[in-house]
Amino acid sequence: MSARQDAIGQATASQRIKDLAFRLALLACLALAIGLLVVLLVDVALDGVGALDWDFINNFTSITADKAGIQAGLWGTIWLMGVCAFFIVPVGVATAIYLEEYGDPTKWWNRLIELNIQNLAAVPSIVYGILGLAFLVRGPLSLGNVVLAGGLTLALLVLPMVIIAGREALRAVPSSIREGSMALGATQWQTIWRQVLPAAVPGIATGVILALSRAIGETAPLIVVGAVAVIAFNPEGLDSQFTAMPIQIFDWISRASNDVNNYRPLAAAGILLLMILLLAMNSVAIWLRNRYEQKW
Amino acid sequence: MEAASTAAAAGGRPEAPSLRAARRRYGEDLIKGLLVVAALISLLTTTGIVYALVKETIVFFGEVGVGEFLFGTKWTPLFGDPSFGVLPLIAGTFATTLIALVVAIPLGLGAAIYLSEYARPRVRKTIKPMLELLAGVPTIVFGYFALTFFTPEILRSFLHMDVAIFNALAAGIIIGFLIIPIVASISEDSMRSVPQALREGAFGLGASKFQVSLRVVFPAALSGIVASIVLAMSRAVGETMVVLIAGGQQPQWGADVGKSMETLTAFIGATAKGDAATGSTAYKTIFAVGTTLFVITLAMNLLSIRFVRKYRQVYE
Numbered sequence: 355m356s357a358r359q360d361a362i363g364q365a366t367a368s369q370r371i372k373d374l375a376f377r378l379a380l381l382a383c384l385a386l387a388i389g390l391l392v393v394l395l396v397d398v399a400l401d402g403v404g405a406l407d408w409d410f411i412n413n414f415t416s417i418t419a420d421k422a423g424i425q426a427g428l429w430g431t432i433w434l435m436g437v438c439a440f441f442i443v444p445v446g447v448a449t450a451i452y453l454e455e456y457g458d459p460t461k462w463w464n465r466l467i468e469l470n471i472q473n474l475a476a477v478p479s480i481v482y483g484i485l486g487l488a489f490l491v492r493g494p495l496s497l498g499n500v501v502l503a504g505g506l507t508l509a510l511l512v513l514p515m516v517i518i519a520g521r522e523a524l525r526a527v528p529s530s531i532r533e534g535s536m537a538l539g540a541t542q543w544q545t546i547w548r549q550v551l552p553a554a555v556p557g558i559a560t561g562v563i564l565a566l567s568r569a570i571g572e573t574a575p576l577i578v579v580g581a582v583a584v585i586a587f588n589p590e591g592l593d594s595q596f597t598a599m600p601i602q603i604f605d606w607i608s609r610a611s612n613d614v615n616n617y618r619p620l621a622a623a624g625i626l627l628l629m630i631l632l633l634a635m636n637s638v639a640i641w642l643r644n645r646y647e648q649k650w
Numbered sequence: 651m652e653a654a655s656t657a658a659a660a661g662g663r664p665e666a667p668s669l670r671a672a673r674r675r676y677g678e679d680l681i682k683g684l685l686v687v688a689a690l691i692s693l694l695t696t697t698g699i700v701y702a703l704v705k706e707t708i709v710f711f712g713e714v715g716v717g718e719f720l721f722g723t724k725w726t727p728l729f730g731d732p733s734f735g736v737l738p739l740i741a742g743t744f745a746t747t748l749i750a751l752v753v754a755i756p757l758g759l760g761a762a763i764y765l766s767e768y769a770r771p772r773v774r775k776t777i778k779p780m781l782e783l784l785a786g787v788p789t790i791v792f793g794y795f796a797l798t799f800f801t802p803e804i805l806r807s808f809l810h811m812d813v814a815i816f817n818a819l820a821a822g823i824i825i826g827f828l829i830i831p832i833v834a835s836i837s838e839d840s841m842r843s844v845p846q847a848l849r850e851g852a853f854g855l856g857a858s859k860f861q862v863s864l865r866v867v868f869p870a871a872l873s874g875i876v877a878s879i880v881l882a883m884s885r886a887v888g889e890t891m892v893v894l895i896a897g898g899q900q901p902q903w904g905a906d907v908g909k910s911m912e913t914l915t916a917f918i919g920a921t922a923k924g925d926a927a928t929g930s931t932a933y934k935t936i937f938a939v940g941t942t943l944f945v946i947t948l949a950m951n952l953l954s955i956r957f958v959r960k961y962r963q964v965y966e
């Protein structure tokens with residue numbers, strides 16, 4: 355853009371130096387942020403790559419670090435994600451449809467729902483853990499520290515993400531589609547179900563995957579709802595006790611500093627596996643968005 | 651939503667026949683009812699959070715004075731002779747949040763200005779996903795990094811600082827990096843929504859790129875920038891895993907960030923990990939501290955939402 359200044363012919367030398375210094379400072383900010391990410395990834399990879407093998411995936415955790423693996427955590431996480439997806443897809447999409455297609459945004463109750471969702475998206479995750487502890491694990495539902503309670507807690511945590519993504523996807527469908535459908539005599543629901551929703555599916559699916567990839571790494575709420583760290587079985591149902599990958603990793607990190615066994619490579623290997631899963635999920639989300647996104 | 655006003659208005663001419671459905675469709679009403687129920691779940695979530703927190707907190711305050719809790723400077727709730735002053739936990743939260751902001755504000759804003767004002771579209775397209783990746787890394791990973799790399803390798807070996815292995819400084823700095831994407835993406839969004847005409851006007855008057863960025867675009871985007879900082883602050887206050895892993899669990903009424911400082915979130919995490927029995931003191935303190943945390947973050951979130959609305963209104 356300095357061409358513009360040359361053309362005007364006004365920029366003095368000191369101004370140009372200032373400009374360059376500013377630009378370099380900005381670049382340094384970006385480089386520092388991304389540099390830390392790179393160092394973090396490399397550090398974790400170096401720590402963990404030695405321990406990440408088939409035994410690690412196939413063994414349960416153990417009091418001897420050499421024999422410990424993440425199988426229970428991996429299956430626990432799969433169960434949790436299943437419960438979570440089963441809940442957030444219908445509820446999230448229905449809420450998004452209500453707010454975008456039915457709700458009158460000038461009415462105070464709809465504005466309240468909207469404000470509420472915006473706030474929920476920023477409530478600390480550990481507070482959702484407290485909610486799960488008070489209502490799901492104990493209190494009214496008293497499910498105990500089981501898969502269903504953990505999965506629903508995570509679902510409530512990421513629900514706002516699904517709703518917000520769903521609304522954006524619905525909003526991107528042009529209103530001419532709706533008007534065309536209604537003009538042909540379709541009812542409002544027929545229009546939504548047969549025209550609007552199919553067009554919005556890629557956007558919604560992307561949102562759901564991103565929400566799940568947030569849920570998969572959440573540790574704090576699971577600690578509060580009482581995921582068990584040391585467990586040597588996979589969940590057998592919704593009422594099974596469970597552990598999860600991040601809980602297992604947290605347990606190993608806590609041990610690393612005070613045990614004769616060295617659990618640090620295990621923690622790093624667990625993190626590596628978690629990051630690989632995350633990367634796979636994000637790639638699918640990006641692929642979905644690029645492959646099926648419609649430009650109107 | 652326009653479609654919701656039915657096709658009746660579509661003709662526009664007064665003599666047009668009614669295009670409303672000949673009979674009421676109960677199926678449609680039923681579906682709408684189900685959608686409303688789904689939408690109410692999010693309201694119920696908030697109600698549930700508030701109810702759960704308030705109920706146990708009232709029980710807690712039946713045993714501990716409000717004054718002792720809010721102004722006491724000693725937090726030893728699980729000792730034989732317990733003290734319930736929450737200020738040390740607030741101090742820990744405040745310290746880590748402040749450190750995080752010192753890191754995140756300059757770096758996040760610098761990145762935002764670069765992406766919005768300097769970067770070519772292609773550069774922006776490659777760098778933004780990297781920042782998103784930074785935002786997508788689970789916080790437990792940052793905790794691990796702070797404890798096993800940042801404190802020993804950077805703070806101790808490289809900078810020769812005399813810090814404890816669990817310390818508020820490392821936790822705060824790492825949280826700072828974790829919230830950079832929040833500051834950067836919302837600020838960039840708000841800077842890019844500043845109309846091009848403002849920039850062109852300033853260039854026309856002979857301003858340099860540097861002056862345009864800092865004196866025209868930055869002030870014009872200020873409400874969005876403030877929103878991003880407040881939201882990042884709320885995120886830093888609520889961050890749990892980094893402080894739980896790397897910040898230590900020694901409450902400290904002071905500001906020695908080289909040592910362990912327990913935060914509100916770390917206390918909840920550490921206490922809940924011990925599987926507190928319903929009705930026990932430990933159980934009640936989780937809720938009392940949770941309420942404190944929720945009130946602080948709620949205030950920040952509402953403030954940030956207001957600022958975001960403001961910048962959206964001005965230019966869109």
